[in-house]
Amino acid sequence: MSTEPLYLASASVRRRELLAQIGVPCQRLVCSVDEQQLAGESAEVYVLRVTADKVQAGLAQVADGAVVLAADTAVVLGEQILGKPVDRQQGLEMLRALSGREHRVLTAVAVAQHGRCLSQLVETRVWFRGLSEAEIEAYWASGEPRDKAGGYGIQGLGAVFVERIDGSYSAVVGLPLMETAQLLAQFGVACWQQRGLR
Numbered sequence: 001m002s003t004e005p006l007y008l009a010s011a012s013v014r015r016r017e018l019l020a021q022i023g024v025p026c027q028r029l030v031c032s033v034d035e036q037q038l039a040g041e042s043a044e045v046y047v048l049r050v051t052a053d054k055v056q057a058g059l060a061q062v063a064d065g066a067v068v069l070a071a072d073t074a075v076v077l078g079e080q081i082l083g084k085p086v087d088r089q090q091g092l093e094m095l096r097a098l099s100g101r102e103h104r105v106l107t108a109v110a111v112a113q114h115g116r117c118l119s120q121l122v123e124t125r126v127w128f129r130g131l132s133e134a135e136i137e138a139y140w141a142s143g144e145p146r147d148k149a150g151g152y153g154i155q156g157l158g159a160v161f162v163e164r165i166d167g168s169y170s171a172v173v174g175l176p177l178m179e180t181a182q183l184l185a186q187f188g189v190a191c192w193q194q195r196g197l198r
């Protein structure tokens with residue numbers, strides 16, 4: 001197993017915490033990529049492409065041989081991708097649209113090392129109960145929706161809106177941990193099982 005640090009091509013504190021949860025320390029890299037959806041591009045292809053771009057941007061910053069991980073999460077309602085709300089009006093509209101309905105959360109994760117890249121796409125179905133207008137406005141005012149795809153956080157106050165999910169909870173938060181551990185193992189990066197319990 002490798003003793004080199006894993007590089008996380010992500011500004012997301014949540015992704016670092018999710019890796020820490022399974023015993024994988026990492027060093028974060030700041031990478032900015034174009035997250036515009038291309039005309040005619042499906043949500044699945046979009047999430048995989050953005051993730052691949054993030055991991056390549058990360059690889060460009062590290063020494064040969066270093067292992068880099070990146071991920072991208074999109075909330076998809078019907079065929080439409082709901083990104084991070086740009087303002088209050090959009091945030092409220094997203095929550096109204098999600099209210100009382102089912103949507104999908106797509107998270108792609110990619111692990112790469114010079115010349116080799118493996119990735120995986122995880123889909124989770126999420127059902128929201130009906131939300132009142134007062135609740136939607138109060139939730140926006142909490143500040144939680146601002147930096148999150150779809151304008152909610154299942155790991156935070158937004159948990160009270162989620163009736164049920166079918167898929168991976170950690171993927172909705174930002175990183176599918178079962179799949180991530182399997183990908184990392186293929187690059188010799190150990191999780192808690194190989195490091196021993198702390």
Ligand SMILES: Cc1cn([C@H]2C[C@H](O)[C@@H](COP(=O)(O)OP(=O)(O)OP(=O)(O)O)O2)c(=O)[nH]c1=O
Nearest residue numbers: 010011012072073148149152153154172173174
């Ligand atoms: C649906 C949902 C999304 N999110 C977050 C996960 C992601 O951080 C974010 C989706 O945006 P991303 O573009 O996937 O990630 P990011 O911009 O936060 O970080 P980076 O691109 O640098 O890796 O929304 C939650 O935290 N909880 C949720 O329930």
